Amino acid sequence: MNSYRELKVWQSAIELAVHCYKATEEFPKGELYGLTAQLRRAAGSVAANIAEGHGRESTANFIQFLRISQGSLKELETHLIIAQRVGMLKHPRFHDLMDRSDEIGKMLRALIRSLQEKL
Template sequence: MNSYKELKVWQSAIELAVICYETTGEFPKDELYGLTSQMRRAAVSIAANIAEGHGRESTGSFVQFLRVSQGSLKEFETHLVIAHRVGILPAEQFQKLIRHSDEIGKMIRALIRRLQEKS
């Protein structure tokens, strides 16, 4: 694989970040520096760490950055739960984002396993 842009997990993480921006754009303005900012940063970090790790050209570094990406994903999921529980994220959007997040988590774990088997 020549480019991180070819990775389905990266493409899916980009899609999640875009959906996150659209969703948080509907949040109350008083959340701009709270959950809105935190969710956007975590969502963007998922794809960014996949790209950065791929660019390191070392399997060990790539795995390390994939694990950081996993951490950002879990952070994002935590923000989703909070946003839903405080009533600013409707159940339908919450379920959509959680499902998408779960799929990305599975892809990251599978990629880590595949990379570790090769090394």
């Protein structure tokens, strides 16, 4: 693989971030520096860590960044749950974002396992 942009998991993470940005456009303006910012940062971090890890010189480093990406994904899910529980994120959109997150989590785990087998 020549580029992280060819990775399906990275492409899906980018799409998730875009959907999160769109969802937070409807959040109260008073949350711009609160939950909105945290959710957007966590969403962008998932794809960013995949890309950064791919650029490292070793498979072990790549795996470490994929694990960091998993952590960002769990942080994102936590912010989504909070947003849903306080009424800022309605059920259909919440479930769509959580489903996308679950799928990315599965892809990350599969990629990590695949890379570990090559070590």
